[in-house]
Amino acid sequence: MLKKLLIKLFSPRVKQTTAGEIAKMFELELSGDENTRITGVAPIADASAGDITFYSTEQMHETFKILPVDVLKNTKASVILLQPEMVKNAPKGATLLITESPRAAVIKILSYLFEKPKKPGIRSGAIIKRGAKISRTATIESGAFIGSGAIIGDGVFVSGGAWIDNATIGKNCTILPNAVIGKDGFGFARVNGQTMHIPHVGRVVIGENVSIGACAVVERGTISDTIIGDFTQVGDLVKVGHNAKIGKECLFAGNIAIAGAVEIGNRVMIGGGTVITNKAKIGDDVNLGGASAVLKDLPSNGTYLGVPAINARDQVKQIIWLRNNALGKKTD
DSSP states (O other), rough: HHHHHHHHHSSSOOEEEEEEHHHHHOOOOOSSSTOOOEEEOTTTTTTTTEEEEEEOOOOTTTOOOOOOOOHHHTTOOEEEEOGGGGGOOOOOOOEEEEESSSHHHHHHEEEEEEOOOOEEEETTTTTTTOOOOTTTTTOOOOEEEEEETTTEEETOOTTTTOOOOOOEEEOOOEOOOOOOOEOSOEEEEEETEEEEEOOOOOOEOOSSSOEEOOOOOEEESSSEEEOOOOTTTEEETTTEEEOOOOOOSSESSSOOOTTTTTTSSSSOEEOOOOOTTTOOEEEETTTEETTEEOSOOOOOSOOTTTTTEEEEEHHHHHHHHHHHHHHHOOOO
């Protein structure tokens, strides 16, 4: 009890609301008392009075774990998101928010409950160079640097320590601490026996609703631009090389190295620690396993992994063959 009390005291404060307000806002079917107040959020097994939680049998990804139904039956939560077929297993007295996709609904609800009010403006301590164009609805935190070649769109949030120049940032983007956007790329050429830096005169063009992770680097293009499409999410410590072209709705985990002139399609998911070689092309709807190395083009609609990255099934077959042969076993 003491542990739960301490967690409640020091957890982030949720926006005060009721089950009825949530049901109306997110178009959910409500069963129970619409005036039930929501004062916290918790996993279903740890929830107590005042908490909202969820139970789902959706298998949206192989890593998602479906909990035993007894966890739903015994929860102490006041408000539960669940599927229609699970209503019969809900504890008596709980207020239910019924939806075909509790996982999708809880993402939206959490975003609402924990939304931090952002007062737009340029904070004291931010460095803004003359010539920079910044929307009045953008927020620039203390310690951020905005160069003269930067254009910052509506609703953009730039964290402290971020460095932005030679770049256009679209609406509602989030730039996390110490991200660097618009610096020259790693471009060099041998001229008469000497290594010379290639001038970079292109820009970075980032679409709308994009997130750039902490300590990520997005390099400006040499002549053409480096482009990141709408709704793409770039994790921490990701490096996007000069002239890369990245599509919409991609998800990149942390510590990924994307070399120059790489082309990545739409809705591509890349696991952490992956390396993509110069000028490689990756098609739409590709899933790329973590710690892979992309050394050649990858067609659309596939799952790839390994070093070098190949079709996931082929990679697994190779691993099994090598393991069996290393042990002196015969395999087909």
